[in-house]
Amino acid sequence: MRQPHLPRSIAWRRRQDAALRYAALVMATAITVGPFLWLLSTSLKGPGEVLQGSGMSLWPQSPTLENYRQVWASQPMLRYLMNSMTVSLLAVGCNLLLCSLAAYPLARMKFAGRSWIFIGLLATMMMPFQLLMIPLYDLAMSLGLHNSTLGLVLPHACTAFGIFYLRQAFLAVPQALEDVALMEGVGRLQLWWHVMLPLVRPSLATLAVFSFVAVWGDFLWPLILLDDPQHYTLPLGVNRLVNAFSLDWRWVAAGAVLSLIPILMVFVFSQRFFIEGALKGAIKA
Amino acid sequence: MKSPGWSLPIPLLFLLPACAVIGAVVLYPALRVVMLSFTDYNMINPPQSVGWANYQRLWADPLFWSALANSALYLIVVVPVLVLIPALLAILVNRALPGLAFFRAALYLPVVTSLVISALVWKWLYAEQGLLNTALRASGLVDDPIRFLTEPENALLSVMAVTVWSGLGYYMVIYLAGLQSIPAALLEVAELEGVSRRQQIQYIVLPLLRPQMAVVAVMSGMASMKVFEEVYVMTQGGPLESTKTLVFYLYESAFVDFELGYAAAAGVLLFILTLGLSLINLRLLGKS
């Protein structure tokens, strides 16, 4: 509860604080958002405009959508988008399910072999993908997952990171709630589904977004697994542009912007969920 | 009614699907890779056992050691930066002031964009005639363009900057969550007693963020050891191997030199190193 009249020195300090805060944030934001504005600007520049060196301007002199038109025409961007969507949504769904299932016993139950599982999971987080991808590719091939959505989803279907993250979330739930339910004879699975999951919803949402972003931006695995352009995801699509012989940075920029739009939309809609979710009401710190 | 006999199967049932997937997708390939590290394998002909030869070769390879040094540098520079700056950013945005939600989102933007695209944009920005150099020269700060990615002394730092840039928001959110558990009353009291803002941050907030710092340190440490896309897109390990990180070295051994056995051995060493580092990290932060 705030006092109706704060001492003047504190009010002054608060205003000063706010001013500095905004100034610092503007600078920080310029650094994080600036490069993307530059990307956008490049994508709107016509063929005559200089892209580099002393002749260049921050913003296009006569902005044009021609680059976008060209990219859209020469590459099946919509297809790529659909593929990326499907794979990402499936992967996130699996991830949430499997990780939340696995995180629960690790947070709440004691059982033989628990520390082994812990160490095992931790160990898997340190394996760089580049090392694993050959045997993984072999495995996918022998299972007939070449050029398949399932093949793209599988490596992301469950991650140790997700398990640990949700474990942290479960640990934060007061034990008392569970004890009450258990004493009333509620089964573990129902407890998990009806009580625990809703209580960790912000963490689930956060994990969902994290996973979505990771799968969306995944480049190396789809690159190896897919050779049918019909199955390409967006990063592969943009890469195709970059590697095209007719290298035109405006096109690449347009392609990059196009591939960023969906993730930005997802981000805008969900950040309310998880960045704000991280704030959970209490503000001052 | 608690029945001790139940405590075995239930946890395992919960864990089974997850462990099955991770087992198939991570553990099995990892085991296979360890096997491969004792062979000579070029993907076309079947693997041929060579015992410890790969490891001996790695030990004697100056390129491996320089890649190791580069990854070590990465750790030394990037981890402290990512432990500290996102914390400060989180403190900056942790208010109900108007427009702050926008800033929070804006700071998070590099995290959602694919690393391939980010690296591409930065490569463009770093170019000799790129935006950064043009701006620096126009403002009179430098006379000659800075060779961000083409001078061996600068290249690694330039690549690190991109890694830091794309990770800021990610760790910021972790800290944001941690800030919520700091009671507002604590700071209000401090404020009323005339403790300056800076002192509040330094002596109250940051120490209370210790658990998050531990998490961030471990995570950013592991991420530093796995750096690949930035190097691949921006420098391909150059100039003069100055940006060749361990994972890039691994990738080259496997996919450019076609020496998968050798790459596997490098990978095993990388894994052992990362594991060791994380354990040390946890120990250190856990103690204090």
Place this chain on the structure above:
Amino acid sequence: MQLAPFHNDYVKGLLDNFEARHPGVRVKWVDVAWAEMERKVLASLAAGTAPDVVNLNPQFSARLAELGALENPRRHLSDQEIGAFVPAAWHANQLAGVPFALPWYLSTTIHVVRQDLLEQSGVQAPRSFDELPAVAQALRRHAQCYAWFAPMDGSLALETLVSMTGALLSPDGCRPAFEGETGRLAFEFLHRLYRQGWVPPTVLTEGHRGAVQQFLAGDVAMMPTGMQFISQMKRTNPQLHQHLRITPQWLRPGTPPNIAVMNLAVPRTARNPELAMRLAQFIANSDNQLDLVKRVPLLPSTRRSYEDPFFERSTGDDLLDEARRVSQQQVFEGAVQVPPLRHYAKLRASFVRQLQLAMTGRIGSEAAIVEISRVWVPLLGCRK
């Protein structure tokens, strides 16, 4: 490779034609971007899903051949069919005398130069490396640009050295040719180029693609390239086009110009090697190659194709005509300056590393060459 989406019709027509001649056969075409090709092919070979016919570059296919992964065309082609190819192109696809692929299209190394920058600086395009320093100084003074880009990706660094010294290996093939005084001078020359700022620092990190970018942006006045890039340059930067001129490759007198041949290889894992080789031969026959080069700015590797009046006619673009004329002239006198060699990847890696160290002045030219020899001699594997 990289024919889609601009040349879908050609390939489709070609494959339909083949399918018509071989009823019951279906051909599936997969187009792969250049940069990812090697890894893709490798992974597919490992998993046994490699295509039956692959379009590759010589270095990578030589590597595969070294591992015994490619089918020998001589077992399936008649002498007449083999004789249809330009000899240098046919020999470019052999490892230790054993063929491993069929030549397909080729181009030769030419220089593209910014005539406007040269005129601005009051100089003419150099015709050899000896003339470069003077031109470079003038360009720096009057046009504030780099004079030349020396791409070092793939075999390009080695090709540059061969053009300066005349040969890659000693006559017996056991030692590098640049061990002598000529080699040392070449290394010194490249060091000088870097130190004086006549080549951009990006030669250390960028390959041909980066070179094209910088060239089109006006950072660099001259660069070596192939005729297939001229139209792309025009598309990317149309205004620049009128200022460009073509000159032949800079060579030490007596050195044959460089030919870059792309090929068609049949992996041993092909289910029907004979049929696959038929397809390869069909794609690479004189008529079909002629058809291809009518659409794509490249040159054929089949001798008879050159007799077609197409080569006399203008393509409609003066610059492209000039590029083709210069390239064509170099075909019959040319050779592949960096032929397939065993352990090529290691040879190349050692060479580029030491050269870059020498160029940046971190080690002396002599020390660099000694180190390269130390690595090369055992790999070249002669008994002495």
